[in-house]
Amino acid sequence: FEVLDLGVDVPGEKIVAEAESFGADIIGLSGLLTLAFDPMKRVVELLREKGIRDSVKVIIGGAQLDKLVCDSVGADAFVTDVVSGVNQCKQWTGVN
Numbered sequence: 001f002e003v004l005d006l007g008v009d010v011p012g013e014k015i016v017a018e019a020e021s022f023g024a025d026i027i028g029l030s031g032l033l034t035l036a037f038d039p040m041k042r043v044v045e046l047l048r049e050k051g052i053r054d055s056v057k058v059i060i061g062g063a064q065l066d067k068l069v070c071d072s073v074g075a076d077a078f079v080t081d082v083v084s085g086v087n088q089c090k091q092w093t094g095v096n
Contacts, residue, residue, distance in 0.1 A: 001090065001093075001095070002024050004018060004024070006018055006082065007045075008054065010027060010082075011039075012039055012042040012043040012045075012046050013046060014046065015029075015043050015046075016043060016046040016047055016050060016052075019047075019056060020050065020052065022049070022079060023061045024056060024090070025055075025056065025057065026043065026056065026057045026058070026089055026092060026093070027043065027047075027059070028033060028057050028058075028059050028060075028085065028089075029043060029058065029059070029060045029061070029075075030060070030061045030062055031059065031060065031061075031062040031064070031065070032062050032063060032064065033064065034064060035070065036062065037069055039074060040058075040060055040073045041074060041077065043058065044073060044074035045074075053068045057089075057092050058073075058074070058075040058076050058077075059075060059078070059079065059085060059088055060073060060075045060077075060078045061065055061078065061080065061082070061085050062080070063079040063080055065079075066078065072078055072091045076092075077087045078080060083094075
């Protein structure tokens with residue numbers, strides 16, 4: 001994988017702009033606190049507004065995440081550990 005790490009506390013607008021510029025297939029968002037849920041949802045909303053939601057998968061990760069949060073945010077998948085995240089991305093991209 002080619003990974004672009006934007007750091008922490010990055011505004012959704014910047015995440016989506018960088019994903020567009022980079023040609024990202026997947027956006028991975030990490031959140032350890034419940035405060036991260038709304039910003040994650042905002043990224044998904046921005047992808048929809050830009051008309052690119054169908055071409056970019058969104059995976060969210062963090063210990064506090066579950067299916068309910070994933071559905072609420074509008075992400076394609078959630079994981080609670082990095083190995084599961086890599087495996088999910090491999091599945092989406094067909095990488096072995």
